[in-house]
């Protein structure tokens with residue numbers, strides 16, 4: 354029989370680094386990290402305007418079974434983000450406002466789940482943000498073993514316990530905790546660089562000029578004409 358574990362200890366990143374990454378947001382963190390770390394786009398924000406960053410508590414569940422989410426609550430600490438996967442694809446609504454209430458009581462910032470959630474109106478009303486692959490009222494059982502705080506793959510992305518998870522309206526990105534500081538520095542540079550670009554673009558300067566793209570377009574054989582030539 355396969356071994357199943359609930360691992361209690363997680364090495365978490367420096368809260369100041371996590372806070373800096375939250376302020377940068379998903380797109381900037383993903384770019385600053387070298388265009389890595391994104392969960393696939395099926396895991397979407399289920400509310401508007403929530404940004405969180407925290408340490409991953411990972412959960413591997415049997416599809417249609419939320420037993421291990423219940424087991425995970427106890428090992429969560431304030432500032433964590435629960436990341437739930439199933440061992441084969443499932444869209445069942447294995448998480449709702451009762452589990453969210455339990456997690457919120459421990460200071461968990463939000464849920465990332467490569468499966469379904471339900472009770473969406475209540476989750477929104479209570480301000481517990483979720484990123485999920487589906488919204489589906491389908492009920493689940495508590496019957497099968499799984500693991501907490503083992504490496505998992507969520508929407509194509511490896512997530513290890515203690516990874517830094519950043520989630521906002523654009524989706525979810527994860528980073529190994531030791532990479533956090535360097536990525537936060539690179540993100541800060543990108544943010545000030547983008548501020549300058551934003552001001553230039555707002556003044557009407559074109560991207561093709563700002564980025565020097567005219568020679569590239571020419572070299573690629575892109576011709577400017579007033580009308581489409583007869584062929």
Ligand SMILES: O=C([O-])CC(=O)C(=O)O
Nearest residue numbers: 447448449450451452453
């Ligand atoms: O209880 C469940 O199975 C999931 C749910 O709806 C909740 O957490 O509120």
Ligand SMILES: [Mg+2]
Nearest residue numbers: 449450451472
């Ligand atoms: Mg419910």
